[in-house]
Amino acid sequence: MRFEKILSRFNIKICIYLLIAVTALYTLVFTLIYNLKDDGYILADWLINYQDGGFKRRGLSGSFFFILQDMTGLRLNYLVYFFQLAIISSFFWYYTKLIRYKRTDLLYLSLLLSSIGFVGLLNTVTYVGKKEFIVFLMFTVFVYLLDHQRLSEKKEYLFCFFLLISTLLHEVTVFFVPYFAIALYLNTGKLEYRRYIKYFLAVGIPAIAIFMFGKNVNEGQSLKILSERGVHPVYGIFYWNINERDYIIQHSKEYILYGVSLIISAFHLAYYLKFLTGRKLLSILLIGAFLFSLPLFYLAIDWGRWMYIHMMLMIILFGLSLRNGQSVWDYQPVTINSTFYITSGIIVLSLLYRVEMSGKGFTWEGLLYRIFVAPVELLNKM
Helix, strand or coil, X not given: CHHHHHHHCCCHHHHHHHHHHHHHHHHXXXXXXXXXXXXXXXXXXXXXXXXXXXXXXXXXXXXXXXXHHHHHCCCHHHHHHHHHHHHHHHHHHHHHHHHCCECECHHHHHHHCCCCCHHHHHHCHHHCCCCHHHHHHHHHHHHHHHHCCCCCHHHHHHHHHHHHHHHHHCHXXXXXXXXXXXXXXXXXXXXXXXXXXXXXXXXXXXXXXXXHHCECCCCCCHHHHHHHCCCCCCCCHHHCCCCHHHHXXXXXXXXXXXXXXXXXXXXXXXXXXXXXXCHHHHHHHHHHHHHHCHHHHHHCCCHHHXXXXXXHHHHHHHHHHCCECCCCCCECCCCCCHHHHHHHHHHHHHHHCECCCCXXXXXXXXXXXXXXXXXXXXXXXX
8 A cells, every 4th residue: 555655646747857857868968979070970971061062962061061151160070069969959849839738658758768869868978969850859849839729731742842852851851741741640540641742742852852962971972072071970870881681681680679678669659549549540540650761670770779760759759648647746646556567567568678770679678778787797807
């Protein structure tokens, strides 16, 4: 009886706020660290440019930062980090605004604690500072406006413009645009196909242009241009010369393990959807969104990253379905029943395993390992 009383007073909302704060701080700190050491993936991906060979995928951001550097004289590392700081901080801020007056429960918290949810950032430091945070921010603001009945027609077209720009910053935007349509459906309760077309056109047009006219990420002068501007990556996107499909085949044993993580996550989501109204059609739409992204799994090796983006977008999306509460501290008290035991089991499992961005699709080096085991191993080595 005493244990039940303690559980009922466990404030889930405070736990969520704490997780958001820790994740945001962790992400921003490690993004800065990677930027200052001229990281070839996290920094260099923002510096792909049109100056080396002309129009190409992801090149808009680099050319933009070059112009800023010419205007201000500041180091590219700091200029890029300023925008990363603004985008990442804004995402966490708007996500907090989205759920602050929502009545959260243990099952929703379990999504954040998924190994490919918020905890994924704590498990895999290479998720930090990536361009998908642009998509996270756009989608969170989009859902927030929907939830507050403030998405006007003009704002919809503005989001379409941002989606177009985002596609020029990173083509991954194309494969996750279905979530905007699903959010509209969740908000209105009806399918509005004509309304959705503009979102797909917004990402489809620049994607076709990139496919037809885009140059290579490195046309031979990128490293020289960056060196002249004070950035010296020694690995990463500008050195990338791997046939990704062959790589996946050669490392098939590791990639098969992504199936284990996918099954766990699918069960987790299916269990969450069990308690939502209209779950049948929503389940079909979410499966459709995953199938829409399958070309990514064929074209690129970052399978864990694609799974992580899916989970993050679903966490934001499900914020629409949470019941409104009375205050920013409102939560659903925990009761001991079958749902509690199943959810608790999912949480413990999520904290035990880890999904790497590419390579190992499942290991037992999750958050609990990184907190309790890895430090001891490090001390022993010292």
